[in-house]
Ligand SMILES: Nc1ncnc2c1ncn2[C@@H]1O[C@H](COP(=O)(O)OP(=O)(O)OP(=O)(O)O)[C@@H](O)[C@H]1O
């Protein structure tokens with residue numbers, strides 16, 4: 011079976027004035043369905059550029075990108091939007107929730123664009139189920155301003171999953187969170203990967219966070235310089251149980 | 261499909277509600293513009309209705325020949341002055357020589373005190389012949405019309421307008437009764453049906469109609485006449501009749517043109533013209549207010565939508581990231597702009613109806629609100645939203661998802 015993600019000599023050049031900045035210089039990467047890959051590398055090494063292309067937010071300047079065996083390097087805007095909606099979920103460092111909008115409605119957002127014309131009741135039901143899965147069943151009506159950073163990121167995860175995608179792309183999802191909250195987020199990602207077979211590509215520059223993945227890809231100057239299984243994979247669930255209980259439950 | 265449209269609308273309304281004051285101020289231009297459109301159309305339709313009614317109540321296909329000229333004010337209108345240029349021979353000549361004349365009556369006028377029993381009333385007296393009612397399209401409510409014989413013999417008989425009948429003979433049947441005009445007894449032979457207000461708001465029912473011969477000889481002591489009232493055979497013969505009558509009278513009076521004419525010929529349509537010109541001037545004024553306001557309002561909407569697109573760049577990027585296509589973003593912002601202008605339109609319609617009512621109440625100008633006017637105003641408002649909202653919406657829809665997501 012074809013890998014879920016396959017890139018062949020992927021290149022991305024940015025043009026700034028007359029200068030061409032190569033951000034990706036030939037990336038060959040494969041991620042099997044159900045995998046959990048961490049991508050690490052110094053700042054400016056091209057991690058986010060890669061994620062944007064894998065997430066069909068951006069198009070490569072050269073090379074090929076096959077998603078589920080289909081070449082998607084040159085799809086038009088709307089085809090890419092539809093594919094993003096159906097097969098890819100995003101989690102960003104800065105959460106990117108709609109302000110003054112309830113958690114429930116934030117999670118429902120992708121359902122407005124999935125072309126199924128689901129009823130409002132149906133959308134509510136699906137969004138609520140996902141908020142419950144990330145432990146926010148009691149916060150559905152809270153707006154982002156009424157939620158902690160960790161809770162906001164969990165809303166973002168629920169939003170990423172509401173259309174039932176196969177692939178979750180997370181760019182520094184714990185970048186704005188403290189260590190305990192980071193472990194909680196990792197627990198959710200590991201659980202989704204393990205229980206639901208969700209493929210996760212986690213971008214981070216923290217090596218200890220990268221160890222929650224099963225495979226570690228190292229980036230430098232727009233190239234993959236190392237690609238190895240994680241030798242002692244961390245288990246967020248076990249770590250959480252070992253930690254003293256938080257003062258305030260989510 | 262409907263559910264989808266509703267959710268798009270909901271998003272738009274929510275976005276507008278977030279900046280209520282800003283939205284209201286933005287809609288102001290559209291409000292004023294649409295209100296002007298409504299008032300403009302209301303004034304136009306009101307004037308047209310009033311003119312139709314005036315033509316209807318004056319009589320159809322009517323041509324008036326009055327003594328005195330257009331150029332000598334005071335003499336022309338109503339022929340109440342002492343201008344003695346119009347004669348019965350003129351009337352006879354017109355009747356015999358202008359083929360498109362269907363009916364014709366000489367008219368003499370005066371005001372007089374009329375007395376019946378203990379009731380006393382000052383009213384206007386119209387002296388005419390038996391064609392008067394036909395020309396003026398004025399049915400009898402009771403009794404009978406003047407007869408040619410009454411006119412020939414200068415009988416002291418009369419017809420009462422509704423107001424006079426009710427004032428002089430309250431609760432009684434006036435037909436057969438006698439009233440006194442300047443001490444002369446007149447027998448009432450008929451009562452006219454109510455006609456209502458005339459062109460200048462006067463009570464047309466405040467009148468006594470009697471044979472012109474009687475009024476000439478016994479009341480006024482004159483031999484000339486004030487006016488000749490003609491109805492043409494067909495509506496398309498009215499102009500022809502007016503032209504022929506003018507030529508004939510110029511021959512008879514030896515005048516050469518409008519400068520030295522000692523009579524004036526006017527059709528009821530011409531008389532209505534004055535009024536329609538007034539309405540047209542006002543409508544034109546409102547039209548310019550409307551177009552300027554709608555333009556300014558539209559630019560205001562465009563400006564605010566551009567601000568809104570910039571403010572919400574990250575939101576747009578996020579929507580795109582989770583699957584919004586070009587047309588989803590386009591329709592979202594277009595819906596917002598159109599909602600804004602249509603809400604302004606609805607407020608403008610309400611304001612316009614109020615303004616029209618005020619024009620009628622305060623200035624006495626007839627106005628008429630029609631479903632068509634409201635529809636036109638609504639369409640205008642929506643069109644402004646679409647036209648001026650398109651560019652900002654297009655800008656939003658064409659954003660690059662990554663740039664939008666990264667936008668600070
Ligand atoms: N829009 C852009 N225009 C021009 N150059 C860009 C643009 N985006 C990224 N770059 C350049 O491409 C290179 C890779 O950037 P990228 O954001 O992928 O790095 P990163 O690995 O995600 O870094 P960080 O860990 O700081 O997020 C950098 O040199 C950056 O300056």
Ligand SMILES: [Mg+2]
Nearest residue numbers: 057058059181
């Ligand atoms: Mg980055």
